[in-house]
Amino acid sequence: MALARPILIVDDDRALRETLAEQLRAEGEFEPYEAEDLAAADVALAGGAARFDAVLLDVALPDGDGRDYTRRIRGQGVKVPIIMLTGHDTEADTIKGLDSGANDYIVKPFRLGELLARLRRHLAIFDNSDDAVFSIGPYTFRPAAKLLLEGARNRKIRLTEKEAAILKFLYRADGKPVARQVLLNEVWGYNAAVTTHTLETHIYRLRQKVEPDPANARLLVTESGGYKLNATWVPAPAA
Incomplete structure (x- = not known):
């Protein structure tokens, strides 16, 4: 749902x-x-x-x-x-x-x-408009363009359609955990051929793009049988 x-x-x-x-x-x-x-x-x-x-x-x-x-x-x-x-x-x-x-x-x-x-x-x-813009950690997220902008480092991160859909759905959860099956159904639809392994693979690749330390996720966190987005988290400035 x-x-x-x-x-x-x-x-x-x-x-x-x-x-x-x-x-x-x-x-x-x-x-x-x-x-x-x-x-x-x-x-x-x-x-x-x-x-x-x-x-x-x-x-x-x-x-x-x-x-x-x-x-x-x-x-x-x-x-x-x-x-x-x-x-x-x-x-x-x-x-x-x-x-x-x-x-x-x-x-x-x-x-x-x-x-x-x-x-x-x-x-x-x-x-689906360019006006839909969200703040996620150090990034400005433009779902329609499938793009994350990191102003502090003048960096653009290109997302796949599924990666953008995952971020958008988790953002709308307002920091609450979303079960894997719910996220899978929302992003891929009720497709029997798609398993939670598919979702986990996309989460892994997304973390490689957005996390300063992918092995210690702070933005895209595993929790309660699913995932949540800490959209307000911002990494500490470099020393």
Whole structure:
């Protein structure tokens, strides 16, 4: 099963917010977080929105306009998909929302199936775009380019498609161990011809590329019958 993707819901309508969160969680593929206003959204997004894969944002909030907020956080470097939820349904409102930097604009009341379809589509587009950039240890990881950049040493590390997929899935686990079979199914699919030995071989080769000392792994760690990624670990500066 894929790991649940963290989604931030920003809406001052408590009943709607809680219902939407419950419905998203029931799908099994999302882990919703709630914010009642823009101030709460700022707290949740502190740190560059790394923990959220998308934002569902109301336009009319008690402490500001969601469109102005979108424009501001885009300027601060937030790249994840933003879908606006609003009761304003004129063409001018839609254009203003999209011009602010939102990826989509959905009018209330909306059907959950339509929202889910649009959310999944924008997540898929983002995952394969150059905007999907993650920090892993001393590296900047660009999944779409299958590339790790180590700025301190001006070094580029080319990854295979499977290596990039392994890193991306482990990154989304947010430091939690992922069982070998789960990782195998996610990266290779349910292919009976592929065994855990295949995964172990790819992990070995990946460690040769990314670990300062492959024999003493610090980034890509074996744990609890699987692997976890210590994305926040950074090697000590050379003496």
